[in-house]
Amino acid sequence: MSIKSIVVIVRDDKVLEPMLKAAVALTRRLEGHLTVGHIVPPAHMPAGAIGRAAAMEYVTEADETADVKADRLHSKVNAVCEGHLSSWQWRVEHGDELEAANRLVEMADLVIIEQRVQGVIEDLMSTDVVEHLLAHGDCPVLMLPIDWQGEHIGEKILVAWKPTREAKHAVHDAMPLLARAQDVFVLAASGRRTDAAAGSDLAGYLAHHGVRAQIVGESDDGDGDITATARNHGCDLVIMGAFQRSSLTELVFGGATKFMIRHSKLPVLLRH
Known part of the structure; x- marks a missing residue:
């Protein structure tokens, strides 16, 4: 088996740089193609929203905020990948996080994702994306710790x-x-x-x-x-x-x- 199609899923700015650097270095080492994926989940209405107008206003504002975040991440991704990779792309998927993750990794040989640290309640009530991709995906999952700062992996x-x-x-x-x-x-x-x-x-x-x-x-x-x-x-x-x-x-x-x-x-x- 060869590893040529690599997908890294990025969520926010906190771990973007170390995630990208590791993904870029690994892609260069394997002479592959890197897809940098970002998931925009649907906006959920807060319990305090009253009336149709308030609800619509909140959803619109949340969507706009998510789009601004995606654009900001795209700019940062471009700054890291451009000039360092000969083959890469930016891809945004909207919708349920697990379903969107499935779409992102559908044609991947390897998926890179950050570690999720959940509290007890969240752990009981939600499915970790890493576990979901392991159980339902068709490729290996490379999980990076949330505090990982190393650029090279696999030496x-x-x-x-x-x-x-x-x-x-x-x-x-x-x-x-x-x-x-x-x-x-x-x-x-x-x-x-x-x-x-x-x-x-x-x-x-x-x-x-x-x-x-x-x-x-x-x-x-x-x-x-x-x-x-x-x-x-x-x-x-x-x-x-x-x-x-x-x-x-x-x-x-x-x-x-x-x-x-x-x-x-x-x-x-x-x-x-």
């Missing part, structure tokens, strides 16, 4: 490995990044098979693709092992499968996956 990579369908998809789809990395480390989950056997199988597979990987130990599949190992080896990217477990009504992401999505301080490439 030192940790693969959090478990012999599952999701982890295999993640490694397969990330092969262009693995092939370009300076160092690749494998942290294999312990289970029925020994960590050495599981890690050796992956190392052999990577070697067939010209990637030399170093097995650095075993994990109990806990989030602490993944983050600690990545930091100890100076990694700037973690690659892992996004594992789901069944609840009464839906599939939800469990344990280590949920933790990494919410709390990782390093970029994480996930695939379901």
Whole structure:
């Protein structure tokens, strides 16, 4: 697989610059095309709006504010991308955030998105865009921490490995990044098979693709092992499968996956 069509979804000015710099650097490294996407959600009327006229006035004002914000972001995006990329575009999608995100990434090989930090209530009542794209999208998701300032991603990579369908998809789809990395480390989950056997199988597979990987130990599949190992080896990217477990009504992401999505301080490439 090659990664040529890259989409980065930007929301606001707060993390725009580091998000763009990382996306531009990665696009240049992969010699790809970058789509910078922005979503304008529908305006919701406040509870205090009284009467049709007040409601219409509020919606109109909210739409105008959203358009001004989109234009401002476009100008900043243009300043970063112009002259640094030979192939890129700006794209705005209106409507429900999850549906708009689906449209943006429909033809993507990789989507880059910022980490969302939600409170307890929001976490229970809303679907995270990262989780939505993982569950329903057809490409890997590269999540950047909200405080990420690094420009280069993928020079030192940790693969959090478990012999599952999701982890295999993640490694397969990330092969262009693995092939370009300076160092690749494998942290294999312990289970029925020994960590050495599981890690050796992956190392052999990577070697067939010209990637030399170093097995650095075993994990109990806990989030602490993944983050600690990545930091100890100076990694700037973690690659892992996004594992789901069944609840009464839906599939939800469990344990280590949920933790990494919410709390990782390093970029994480996930695939379901």
